Amino acid sequence: MRPDAPGADEPAWVGERLELPPRRPTRRADAIAQQIRDLIAAHGLRPGDRIPQEWLSEAHLQAAKGTVREALKALKTQGLIKTRTGPGGGVFVSALSAGQAMDLLSNLFLFSRPSLSEIYALRKLLEPELVAGLAGRLDEADYAHLQETIRLYDHAPADAEEEFQQRLSELDFHSVLAGFSDNRLLTFACVFLHRLLREMAVCRAIYATPNPQLRETALNYQVRLMRLLKVGDAEGARSLMAEHMAEAERYMLARAAIRQPEGG
Structure with missing residues (x-):
C-alpha cells in the first residue's frame, strides 16, 4: 500500500x-x-x-x-x-462536541470538497423543513438572538472587510435558526453545510466581492421569514425558505462560473 x-x-x-x-x-x-x-x-x-x-x-x-x-x-x-x-x-x-465532530467530517472532505450544487441540493431539502418545524414555536429570546445576528448586516458596510463579515453573518442567521430545532440531526446537518460553505475558497471569494443588493435581498427574506414564524405559518415559512435557497443557489453558481472552479 x-x-x-x-x-x-x-x-x-x-x-x-x-x-x-x-x-x-x-x-x-x-x-x-x-x-x-x-x-x-x-x-x-x-x-x-x-x-x-x-x-x-x-x-x-x-x-x-x-x-x-x-x-x-x-x-x-x-x-x-x-x-x-x-x-x-x-x-x-467524555463527549465529542458537535464542533469536534464537524472538524473530523471537514477533514474527510479536505481533498475533494462537495460542489456548490451538492451542498445546495441538501440545503433546498433540509432548510425549508427546518423552518416549517419552527413556525409558532420560537420565544422572544429566540427572536432577539436572530435580531442580534441581523444587526451585524442591517447597515451599509464601512469597507470591504466589513462587507465580507456581513456575508458570513448572513450565513450565521441560518445556523442560529438550525440551532433552535429539536431535531439534533437536522441541526447538525444544516450547520455542517453552512460550515462547508464558509470553508470553500470559491465561496469566500464570492462573499468578498462587493454586492450591496445581496445584503438587501438577504434582509428581505429573513425579515419576512421571521414574520411568518411568529404567526405560526409553517407552509408560508417552508415556501419562502425554498424560494430563498433556490435564489441563493442561482446566485452562487452564477458567480462561481466566472471564477476558477474548486476541485471536487
Whole structure:
C-alpha cells in the first residue's frame, strides 16, 4: 500500500464518489470497545462520570490486558473517554462536541470538497423543513438572538472587510435558526453545510466581492421569514425558505462560473 493511500478501514474518495470500506470481521478490541460503550449507555453515565474500574477489568470483560488497553485507546481517540492520573484519577466518560465532530467530517472532505450544487441540493431539502418545524414555536429570546445576528448586516458596510463579515453573518442567521430545532440531526446537518460553505475558497471569494443588493435581498427574506414564524405559518415559512435557497443557489453558481472552479 502506498504511504499516502487510505487505510483498509478508512472511507476514501475515488473521483467524486465515496468508496466505503469492505465489511470485515469485528476485531476483539472493537468488540470490547462496543461492550464498554454499551455499559456506559445502559447505566446512564454522563460526561464527567467515572467509569467503575471493575467494568474495565480483564475478568469482567473476559479479555486479555493488551486487548482491553487497545479498546480503551480506541475509545479515547474517538473522544468517548478520557483518563486522569493521580489521586481521584481513573477513566472518565467524555463527549465529542458537535464542533469536534464537524472538524473530523471537514477533514474527510479536505481533498475533494462537495460542489456548490451538492451542498445546495441538501440545503433546498433540509432548510425549508427546518423552518416549517419552527413556525409558532420560537420565544422572544429566540427572536432577539436572530435580531442580534441581523444587526451585524442591517447597515451599509464601512469597507470591504466589513462587507465580507456581513456575508458570513448572513450565513450565521441560518445556523442560529438550525440551532433552535429539536431535531439534533437536522441541526447538525444544516450547520455542517453552512460550515462547508464558509470553508470553500470559491465561496469566500464570492462573499468578498462587493454586492450591496445581496445584503438587501438577504434582509428581505429573513425579515419576512421571521414574520411568518411568529404567526405560526409553517407552509408560508417552508415556501419562502425554498424560494430563498433556490435564489441563493442561482446566485452562487452564477458567480462561481466566472471564477476558477474548486476541485471536487
